[in-house]
Amino acid sequence: MPADRSEALPTARRPHRLAGGQPGLLEPGASTDPYRLRLYRILRTDFPLGYDPGLGAWLLSRYADVALALTDPRFTGYPRDGAPRGPVPAPLGLCRGSLVCTPLPGSGTDRVPGSTPATASAVERAAYVLARRIAGRGQADLVGEFCRWLPAGRSSPELNAPVRTGGGTADCARHTGLRERALASFLANMLDDPDLLAAVAGGAGPGAEAGTGMLLGRAWAETLRRDPPVQIVLRRTRTEVNVSGGTLPAGAPVACLIGAAGRDPARFAAPDRFDPLRADADPMLTGPAGCPAALLGRLEAEHGLRALLTAMPGIRWADGFRPASSGVLTRGPRTLLVRPS
Numbered sequence: 001m002p003a004d005r006s007e008a009l010p011t012a013r014r015p016h017r018l019a020g021g022q023p024g025l026l027e028p029g030a031s032t033d034p035y036r037l038r039l040y041r042i043l044r045t046d047f048p049l050g051y052d053p054g055l056g057a058w059l060l061s062r063y064a065d066v067a068l069a070l071t072d073p074r075f076t077g078y079p080r081d082g083a084p085r086g087p088v089p090a091p092l093g094l095c096r097g098s099l100v101c102t103p104l105p106g107s108g109t110d111r112v113p114g115s116t117p118a119t120a121s122a123v124e125r126a127a128y129v130l131a132r133r134i135a136g137r138g139q140a141d142l143v144g145e146f147c148r149w150l151p152a153g154r155s156s157p158e159l160n161a162p163v164r165t166g167g168g169t170a171d172c173a174r175h176t177g178l179r180e181r182a183l184a185s186f187l188a189n190m191l192d193d194p195d196l197l198a199a200v201a202g203g204a205g206p207g208a209e210a211g212t213g214m215l216l217g218r219a220w221a222e223t224l225r226r227d228p229p230v231q232i233v234l235r236r237t238r239t240e241v242n243v244s245g246g247t248l249p250a251g252a253p254v255a256c257l258i259g260a261a262g263r264d265p266a267r268f269a270a271p272d273r274f275d276p277l278r279a280d281a282d283p284m285l286t287g288p289a290g291c292p293a294a295l296l297g298r299l300e301a302e303h304g305l306r307a308l309l310t311a312m313p314g315i316r317w318a319d320g321f322r323p324a325s326s327g328v329l330t331r332g333p334r335t336l337l338v339r340p341s
Contacts, residue, residue, distance in 0.1 A: 026054035040260035049245025066261035127307035151176035181332025
């Protein structure tokens with residue numbers, strides 16, 4: 001593991017330390033960029049188990065420990081004991097923690113498993129309308145003019161229908177802010193890679209389109225690993241649990257640092273690199289396979305990018321612009337300035 005060199009950083013970029021030297025997750029400056037601050041790295045290497053008084057929870061930052069907390073029956077949902085546990089990953093990422101995830105209404109087959117033709121068509125229509133609105137401009141902000149509006153689109157009654165779960169009526173598919181951040185991160189990653197964009201833009205014809213859909217699916221999953229919109233998932237221990245940094249007491253709130261686990265070099269090769277074709281991809285970090293919010297998020301990412309490339313084949317970053325994300329509880333780019341042509 002690389003040594004902690006945070007003291008070599010300018011003072012404004014150093015993680016604020018708590019008693020004992022542990023970085024404070026919610027202390028001033030931490031939310032700006034926990035990756036560049038090396039906050040997650042310091043926690044993984046030097047403080048794999050520590051209590052954060054600001055968050056009121058024990059921190060788990062290593063992939064192996066986070067995976068344990070998300071799947072082991074000795075952990076339960078926080079604050080609900082009825083939240084999913086066991087071999088199926090706990091709700092995370094785009095999912096807001098409904099007791100039981102129910103597929104989107106309707107039935108049918110689409111490029112995105114579990115989605116329906118009506119839902120896909122509604123998302124596709126909304127994406128193309130939004131893309132055409134900004135296609136003729138000299139500069140546009142994809143966050144404010146595209147990502148913010150696509151998840152909130154209400155062009156289909158199916159997208160407005162409440163999602164029924166075992167815990168009553170849930171609105172996880174209606175929480176569009178998280179999908180906005182995820183879509184913005186996805187577009188930032190794709191626009192940063194001209195070769196990936198060219199592969200998607202060139203995906204025409206039945207065979208090529210299927211291959212492009214698979215590539216987009218892998219790019220979406222890679223975005224949720226590398227740049228998850230939800231950085232922290234809370235759990236609670238049912239009994240004492242041994243983890244790599246020590247022993248968690250029974251009944252303890254536990255903060256699973258998804259953002260740290262997704263970039264753990266002990267689990268992922270070159271963890272900071274965006275690589276949709278990586279051989280060590282992990283579906284656990286994308287959340288429950290049938291979650292309506294996760295399905296809608298992938299549809300919005302796939303159809304959103306296709307619509308942008310169709311309306312603006314020459315889309316590129318505005319002169320001098322580089323995307324930057326912020327946030328430590330939820331995270332994503334605040335602006336994405338592009339030249340549509």
